[in-house]
Amino acid sequence: MITTLILLIILGICVVTDIRERKIYNAVIFPALLLAFIIQGIDHGFVGLKTAGIGFSVGFGLLLIPYFLGGMGAGDVKLLGLIGALKGSSFVMYTAIYMGMIGALMALGIILFRSGAFTAVLYGVHSARNGIKVPIKEGVFNSSYSYPYGVAIAAGALAALALERWIILW
Numbered sequence: 001m002i003t004t005l006i007l008l009i010i011l012g013i014c015v016v017t018d019i020r021e022r023k024i025y026n027a028v029i030f031p032a033l034l035l036a037f038i039i040q041g042i043d044h045g046f047v048g049l050k051t052a053g054i055g056f057s058v059g060f061g062l063l064l065i066p067y068f069l070g071g072m073g074a075g076d077v078k079l080l081g082l083i084g085a086l087k088g089s090s091f092v093m094y095t096a097i098y099m100g101m102i103g104a105l106m107a108l109g110i111i112l113f114r115s116g117a118f119t120a121v122l123y124g125v126h127s128a129r130n131g132i133k134v135p136i137k138e139g140v141f142n143s144s145y146s147y148p149y150g151v152a153i154a155a156g157a158l159a160a161l162a163l164e165r166w167i168i169l170w
Contacts (some may be wrong), residue, residue, distance in 0.1 A: 018150030024075025036085040059084030099156025
């Protein structure tokens with residue numbers, strides 16, 4: 001229960017800072033990570049420490065490759081690792097599944113509603129349907145555009161929390 005409360009507080013802070021400043025601060029993540037290990041150790045002894053370590057490793061590892069490829073910030077990687085340390089490896093796996101779905105929907109929304117992108121998609125569909133090539137304005141699909149993925153991580157964790165009991169029973 002205390003880990004869930006800590007998780008909710010940390011997610012709230014990280015979402016706000018990620019939206020405002022595009023940063024998830026170490027000053028938030030590292031104390032919470034230390035607290036996660038302490039709580040797991042007190043509540044469950046060595047097994048709790050092991051669970052926190054494995055959960056952190058799984059969460060951290062899931063976003064490590066996207067980070068190395070430049071598609072993810074280091075704060076996002078550490079946040080998912082923290083979620084694993086607080087709630088365990090199976091929880092962080094469910095979080096990652098929901099995070100991926102929500103992140104994909106966010107990216108699709110951004111692509112479709114940026115200026116000119118929706119029209120370009122319609123032209124592309126028209127082109128594919130009719131077998132003709134319609135020229136697209138230069139720069140409509142700018143791959144350097146980014147969005148605060150901490151929001152998708154937090155939404156994935158909230159979805160995993162909301163469905164946690166159902167998942168266990170399933």
